[in-house]
Amino acid sequence: MIYLQLFFAYLQIGLFTIGGGHAAIPVAQSVLVDGYGWLTVKEFTDMITLSEMTPGPFAINSATYVGIKTGGILGGVVATLSFLIPSVVICFSLYFIIKKFRRQKFISGFMAGIKPAVSGLISAAGFTIALTALFGASVLNQLKINFNFDLIAFIIATLSIIAVRKIKINPVLVILLSGVLGVLLY
Amino acid sequence: MKENVKTDENSCDKQSGKNKNVKRIVKLFLFALYISAAAFGGGFVSLSLIKENYQKRLKWVTEEETADFSAISQASPGSIAINLSMLVGFKVAGVLGALATVLGSLIPPFFVITALYYFYDAIKHLTLINYLMKGMQAGVSAVILSLVVDLWKSAFNKKDKFSIVVLIVAFLISAISQFLFGVSTVIYVVILSAVLGVAFSYINYFKAKRKANGDKS
Numbered sequence: 001m002i003y004l005q006l007f008f009a010y011l012q013i014g015l016f017t018i019g020g021g022h023a024a025i026p027v028a029q030s031v032l033v034d035g036y037g038w039l040t041v042k043e044f045t046d047m048i049t050l051s052e053m054t055p056g057p058f059a060i061n062s063a064t065y066v067g068i069k070t071g072g073i074l075g076g077v078v079a080t081l082s083f084l085i086p087s088v089v090i091c092f093s094l095y096f097i098i099k100k101f102r103r104q105k106f107i108s109g110f111m112a113g114i115k116p117a118v119s120g121l122i123s124a125a126g127f128t129i130a131l132t133a134l135f136g137a138s139v140l141n142q143l144k145i146n147f148n149f150d151l152i153a154f155i156i157a158t159l160s161i162i163a164v165r166k167i168k169i170n171p172v173l174v175i176l177l178s179g180v181l182g183v184l185l186y
Numbered sequence: 187m188k189e190n191v192k193t194d195e196n197s198c199d200k201q202s203g204k205n206k207n208v209k210r211i212v213k214l215f216l217f218a219l220y221i222s223a224a225a226f227g228g229g230f231v232s233l234s235l236i237k238e239n240y241q242k243r244l245k246w247v248t249e250e251e252t253a254d255f256s257a258i259s260q261a262s263p264g265s266i267a268i269n270l271s272m273l274v275g276f277k278v279a280g281v282l283g284a285l286a287t288v289l290g291s292l293i294p295p296f297f298v299i300t301a302l303y304y305f306y307d308a309i310k311h312l313t314l315i316n317y318l319m320k321g322m323q324a325g326v327s328a329v330i331l332s333l334v335v336d337l338w339k340s341a342f343n344k345k346d347k348f349s350i351v352v353l354i355v356a357f358l359i360s361a362i363s364q365f366l367f368g369v370s371t372v373i374y375v376v377i378l379s380a381v382l383g384v385a386f387s388y389i390n391y392f393k394a395k396r397k398a399n400g401d402k403s
Contacts, residue, residue, distance in 0.1 A: 060268070065302075086264060095258055125360075164328060186321070
């Protein structure tokens with residue numbers, strides 16, 4: 001029963017993806033490639049590249065892709081939803097625990113530690129994304145770094161910064177517009 | 187009885203309250219759809235878009251709540267973007283709100299991947315899409331850098347030494363490991379910072395206690 005297999009596989013991946021996005025890669029590889037053999041190593045790395053290029057987190061994208069490949073559209077739905085179950089359960093449990101016990105030293109310390117760390121992690125992500133966009137240095141394929149400064153990307157990024165910070169255009173719109181600008185300039 | 191008190195607090199007029207809630211749920215769904223379609227490059231991009239839209243523009247969540255929700259999303263398994271939008275949806279409109287944001291966030295990637303699966307060979311050669319993606323990536327980096335500026339400003343304005351140190355160390359560990367070695371250390375950074383936070387909170391508590399005892403004697 002493929003749907004049951006998909007359900008358990010993605011339940012497992014969902015449970016062990018802690019830290020978002022790329023944290024899913026090692027677990028997903030052991031389950032999808034080594035475990036069930038639903039993807040070859042080549043397909044798996046293609047999947048990572050594809051997720052970098054498309055909206056949506058890697059884990060969700062891979063759930064959709066693997067689900068469709070093995071069980072059609074319904075398989076995609078099953079895998080995607082199964083991936084969400086652990087995060088829904090744990091996320092809401094944490095939410096209520098923290099809400100209830102936020103004055104406790106343990107919980108308040110826990111939050112006081114994680115909050116600035118999340119800011120630091122966002123900064124690091126911003127740093128790597130900007131380097132990737134401007135220099136074409138792929139974060140995932142370290143061996144293939146070739147520092148080609150991308151002037152067009154630099155111009156688009158500069159214009160976007162001005163649009164977001166000075167003119168205060170909605171950033172979602174800015175991202176979509178910079179996509180259009182990319183088509184026009186490149 | 188308790189339930190009644192709660193709903194009365196939330197909406198004075200039941201009918202208009204209901205309509206307002208439906209409107210909010212629809213808006214949550216559309217916003218989630220919109221954010222999810224534009225946010226590629228990982229959860230942190232969605233985080234900045236969620237912050238911008240729900241906190242700064244709609245003012246449905248406060249800065250404090252966004253910070254709490256981001257920390258919870260980061261500490262939970264799964265995708266940060268989906269966890270975060272789920273919590274915001276729940277805060278704004280309850281379970282239905284959470285459902286609306288989760289569905290909204292799932293639809294764009296689901297359709298994109300389904301389309302890619304069936305039409306990959308046809309799409310692969312379209313350089314147009316490649317350029318679109320490249321342009322969007324530049325836009326994404328601008329948006330996230332703008333958020334980074336806000337985060338650092340707010341951290342330094344609060345003058346809390348512990349937070350500033352954790353912020354800088356987390357940034358350095360994550361950026362260096364990611365960029366030089368291509369390894370994600372996010373999970374270790376989260377665990378380390380949680381342990382430090384708890385330790386610090388107990389140390390402060392005992393220090394204060396000892397001081398209080400010292401004053402007495």
